[in-house]
Amino acid sequence: MSKYHPVIGLEVHVELATQSKMFCGCPADHFAVSPNTQTCPVCLGLPGALPVPNKKAVEWTMMLGLALDCKVNLESKFDRKHYFYPDLPKGYQISQYDAPLCGVGKLGKIRIRRVHLEEDTGKLQHTTLNGKKVSLVDFNRSGVPLVEVVTEPDLTSALEAEKFARELQLIIRYLGISDADMEKGSMRLEANISLATSEVAKLPGYKVELKNINSFGFMKKAIGVEIKRQEEILSSGKKVTQETRGYSEETGKTFSQRTKEEEQDYRYFPEPDIPPMKYSNKQINELSNKIPELPNVKREKLKKLGLSVNYVEVLVADRSRAEYFEQALRQAQGKLAEPAKLIASVMVNQNLDQDFPEPAGLIRKLIELGKRKYVQVDEVEKVVQVVLKENGKAVQDYSKGKKEVLGFLIGQVQAGLKGQGNPRQIQEILVNSLSDDQN
Numbered sequence: 453m454s455k456y457h458p459v460i461g462l463e464v465h466v467e468l469a470t471q472s473k474m475f476c477g478c479p480a481d482h483f484a485v486s487p488n489t490q491t492c493p494v495c496l497g498l499p500g501a502l503p504v505p506n507k508k509a510v511e512w513t514m515m516l517g518l519a520l521d522c523k524v525n526l527e528s529k530f531d532r533k534h535y536f537y538p539d540l541p542k543g544y545q546i547s548q549y550d551a552p553l554c555g556v557g558k559l560g561k562i563r564i565r566r567v568h569l570e571e572d573t574g575k576l577q578h579t580t581l582n583g584k585k586v587s588l589v590d591f592n593r594s595g596v597p598l599v600e601v602v603t604e605p606d607l608t609s610a611l612e613a614e615k616f617a618r619e620l621q622l623i624i625r626y627l628g629i630s631d632a633d634m635e636k637g638s639m640r641l642e643a644n645i646s647l648a649t650s651e652v653a654k655l656p657g658y659k660v661e662l663k664n665i666n667s668f669g670f671m672k673k674a675i676g677v678e679i680k681r682q683e684e685i686l687s688s689g690k691k692v693t694q695e696t697r698g699y700s701e702e703t704g705k706t707f708s709q710r711t712k713e714e715e716q717d718y719r720y721f722p723e724p725d726i727p728p729m730k731y732s733n734k735q736i737n738e739l740s741n742k743i744p745e746l747p748n749v750k751r752e753k754l755k756k757l758g759l760s761v762n763y764v765e766v767l768v769a770d771r772s773r774a775e776y777f778e779q780a781l782r783q784a785q786g787k788l789a790e791p792a793k794l795i796a797s798v799m800v801n802q803n804l805d806q807d808f809p810e811p812a813g814l815i816r817k818l819i820e821l822g823k824r825k826y827v828q829v830d831e832v833e834k835v836v837q838v839v840l841k842e843n844g845k846a847v848q849d850y851s852k853g854k855k856e857v858l859g860f861l862i863g864q865v866q867a868g869l870k871g872q873g874n875p876r877q878i879q880e881i882l883v884n885s886l887s888d889d890q891n
């Protein structure tokens with residue numbers, strides 16, 4: 453055991469899947485769209501343009517806060533966060549500072565510090581044009597609603613951080629407010645990592661911010677190697693520099709991006725063009741009622757049915773599949789023996805739900821298959837004897853080596869059983885009977 457204790461906090465950014473951007477009417481979905489085709493004076497930051505907040509984005513942020521047990525603030529406002537970067541045309545980002553939409557909450561044992569709403573920036577593209585290295589800016593992403601979830605530094609390992617992020621992603625998908633896709637960049641993670649010594653119970657006096665993490669796998673690896681790096685520095689008696697580091701997939705190491713001597717001064721001040729937002733408890737209750745059953749509640753319900761952890765996880769990982777399972781189960785009551793296990797098994801192992809868009813269809817199929825199982829062997833044998841007697845020509849052909857008549861005979865037996873036989877069983881009995889005939 454290492455004598456150091458990792459202290460990890462996460463900042464998660466999620467692009468909301470609203471129709472339009474945060475403060476203008478441009479389409480918000482910018483994935484694989486040709487650059488700079490979804491812009492207007494507002495999201496290009498042209499002088500005089502006035503932002504109008506997207507109500508849906510505000511409500512979705514509050515719903516996410518409610519799903520994370522956050523205290524929703526009845527009064528909230530937007531602020532300007534100033535910094536200079538080429539992907540930020542206004543020279544400031546509209547964000548939330550001291551009055552976020554949602555305050556303290558929790559997900560499992562991990563405390564949430566806040567959930568707030570802001571606008572995304574444009575996207576820089578470093579490339580080569582006509583032999584020259586250039587940086588291009590695409591403003592399609594500029595102004596897309598972006599939710600930020602900030603945790604307290606309660607996470608203690610790379611694995612725990614990964615589990616937290618995956619669960620958060622699942623909740624966001626259940627809410628239907630974003631696809632939260634790491635590869636597409638609609639969910640982005642930053643981890644703040646430092647190491648505490650066992651003797652010192654308080655937080656270490658530094659933190660390293662890890663950026664550019666674009667998959668859960670990389671997140672786990674990046675946090676793991678960063679913890680190791682800090683351990684080595686501290687073990688040798690040196691201090692860890694407070695800085696921002698990136699993770700290189702090629703070297704499997706983290707590298708310094710910029711050192712932060714102290715907290716950057718963003719000169720926050722209230723956004724003068726947007727009045728403060730006020731919500732009533734009644735409105736919050738209405739939003740609360742719109743929240744679907746969340747993954748953890750579903751998990752507990754499915755476990756109570758006696759399903760294995762593996763089945764439960766596969767079903768819960770997709771809200772529509774979990775709901776399909778529940779519907780199918782309701783429709784199977786009294787019609788199938790051990791319906792929960794049977795339905796889960798054919799969904800998880802055979803993806804049978806994909807063949808039947810409606811759960812009713814799946815249940816009909818399972819009942820049919822169930823009946824087939826109960827056709828007795830002696831009944832099959834009886835029909836086989838009748839079929840062989842009535843089809844002397846086919847039997848002769850078979851004995852002469854024309855094995856393809858077997859398919860015809862199986863069909864005749866199946867017809868005699870009104871389609872309730874198991875094809876493999878019929879074939880077995882037929883082949884045995886035919887070779888008996890030959891002897």
Ligand SMILES: [Zn+2]
Binds near residue numbers: 491492493495496595
């Ligand atoms: Zn726009």
